[in-house]
Amino acid sequence: MRLRVNGRDHDVACPDHVTLLDALRDELHLTGTKLVCDRGECGACTVLLDGQPVYSCLTLAAACEGQAITTIEGIGAPGSHHAVQSAFARHDAAQCGFCTPGQVLAAVALLRQIPAPTDAEIVAAMSGNLCRCGTYPRILDAIRGAAAELRAAGAGA
């Protein structure tokens, strides 16, 4: 099958029942996407499919042909991080960091959809992403900060 990941096409040889998560990690070696529960309970494997956040552990790789897949490796660029990534660092929104790629992708998707979210909208969008270290207050701060930064940049452009 052919998967379009972070703007590049990859020919992947794996059976039809393989999840997008396993294809990304084991075939394409994109290990930023994390395997935690493998059954859609925690959000650590979140990636974007045509801009929409999905649990890659509940998504079959074969079903993603023809769609744009964005993983954490496709957010920002070395030396030029996405506003959400910088805000996570600035606000200390990662402790162990294992959930962080999924959190960042969920936040990026939210801010694309709702550039000025209310706290309630942030909480609703982020509640599918567990963090066992308890960084939620920091994540909330980071998303507020990133939203303001992105709006300011947009207004200036």
Add this chain to the structure above:
Amino acid sequence: MKRRKGAAPTRPSRFVRTLVEIEGREETRVVEIPDFEPAPWKADAALTIVGRATPRFDAVEKSTGRARYTADVQLPGMLHAAIVRSHQPHGCITAVDVDAARAVPGVVDVLTGADLPAGMSVGGRKMFDRTVEYAGQPVAAVCAASAEAARRGAAAVRLTIEAAGFAVTFADATAPGAPRVRAGGNVAPHAPFIQERGNMARGLRQADVTISREYRTPVALHSALEPHGAVAEWTDDRLTVWESTQGIFRTREQLGAALRLPLNRVRVICEHMGGGFGAKNGMGTHTLVAALFARRSGRPVRCLNDREAEQTDAGNRNATVQRVTLAAKRDGRLTAILVEADVPLGVGGWESGPAKIYHELYRCPNVRTAETFGYINAAAMSAFRAPGHAEGAFGLERAMDTLAGALDMDPLALRMKNLAARDQEKGRPYSGGSRLAECYRDGAKRFGWTRARRANSATATTGARRGVGMAAQIWGTGGGPPAYALVRLNADGTADVLTGTQDLGTGSRTILAQVAAEALGARLADVQVILGDTERTPYTGNSWGSMTTPSVSPAVRMAAEDARRQLLEAAAGMMGVSPDRLEARGGTIRVKGKGRGRNARAMSFAAVAEQLGDVMIIGRGSRGPNAPHAAVVTVGAQFAEVEVDPGTGVVRVLRIVAVHDAGRVINPLLAGSQLQGGILQGLGYALFEERVMDRRLGVPLNPTLHDYKVPTMADAPSIDARCLDGSDSTANHVGARGLAEPPIIPTAPAIANAVANALGVEVDEIPLTPWRVLAALARRVGTDS
């Protein structure tokens, strides 16, 4: 001075014995007295990097997904292993049929107990034992070309188990005629374990008011998002293991012993770690499985727990039942504290009971605790963030509120009345004085305690009800030796700090760089910390017992001071002044004072290093012994406001205020994160988290993140958490104590006290799931009618 040739200089041995406290347990160990110890940084020391809210060094690595965890290690030719587990809670394996497993496409190898070297054990239990004592016990393993093939292979192994009787609750295991749950018996020898001071009969006699209640706490699961796991690779007779661990050196030691390898042929690496919380303190079955398969196949092997294994057999906080009696004078002074506790540990683990906090938190001359440790057919407990104290605080602090009610006193006033000025167990003063009263006062002020108490007692009787509660904590956080560090100055003036600790997500990598930069006089950006690798770094112990900061930061400071002394000596020669006239700051060496020409004669670290060429300055530091006559503790108080829906029983925590005293805070941003994290884990413990066992089948019913509910962002209250300013120069010369475990201790009782306050009911059990809240309300209605 003349010395006879060949005669050793006589001086006292630098190797002495000292007391070290780990998670509430004290051990005597040999320690090395350092050659010199820097003078303590006092509270008013002019520090510019230590104390600054610096973002963590690996924050960008983590937010870009580049941080590599054990689960992400992929090596060429790597195979995957899966562990076969018993579904029976008790019995004897009479047959292990692996034929079907070997026939699964991709499977390359199978290991059963018969294939292991004699006597191979993990955590004191024989590996792949034929005797099964809990559901989830590892009994075999399968190795395959892919993780999926390994899983299929593991599922194809057929076990024949001759079932035996079992018990998965303390009551069932200690009932008359109970089945023998394990070879060692159902109750620990020497039961009950009694600790006592004063005279209980007198304490009870002196009291004006006495209350007795029974409190229950659940089995809680660590639920770290990165599971336990290892990747093992052999190069001839050398083994390299990537392990998600809180102790690289302990893992190495255990691997060396299990595989009979010299320690210099075992390398353990943990670069990043996806959460531990006490459950990842050494080698596990998965580690040996990976190492053995890797040796047999000649290829690297990865073995990770799947989520069900992680929630079933990766450690847990044991449950408790605490029967508490508190006795006090009319003015609130405690005269007696009495506790009997039932503590089911699982099939093993260590005797972690709730008693200690009853001896520590309040001044009371007469205290008696009796703990009965029992065994059940469930996975062994392990340390979980403040083991014992988190459980004990629930009982003690609920009882204190009940006592306050009986005395018609404000709960905060009752606690203020019973401040412990010194460590009553050993009669020692606290190293930093006791600043708990300050925590109470500051917390109460920030929370608006007095007003909130008044407002909530007047809450209407219909609709959602609000309540407030508070609780306190105390936890030994002194750390101790041994811990070592090296500081190397590179040829461009940058510095590497090498120390054998690990960063669990606590931020040790960052705060140790801050300490090194401060002591060396370097720019923070020029310092990197190398940790998490036994082959590159000198020994440092496990990151447990809130020990890393108070144990490792003094060693790092000493190494950096040693390097600075040498650097100044080198610079002095180049600058033509004596070394004691020089100072290092911000990566520049200058003549001290404000005299003319001070800047003209300055040299950057880079300039000095350039002249030194390949001569390398290496500073060495070690953690000295603890002050013998002081108790080192972190204390704190937390306040909670909740809203309870009496119709549904749903509890919502609205806000938490937390004030702790941990001595010097090296990085307020990271310390704040750690406080918030402990509070949120405590909130889960208070409201949602409990492992549910099926009494008839003997298996856990909720080994998933769906059915074992940890807090989400929607559950997070507003949190105002801070530490008092200050420094504890008795604890160590950096002045910092530990902070990781303390914030979880008072959270659950503060929330439970708030729920009790909101509803006017007794709350005697956590987690406060809706049905428990409704049951508590129904009991009150029953009493009223």
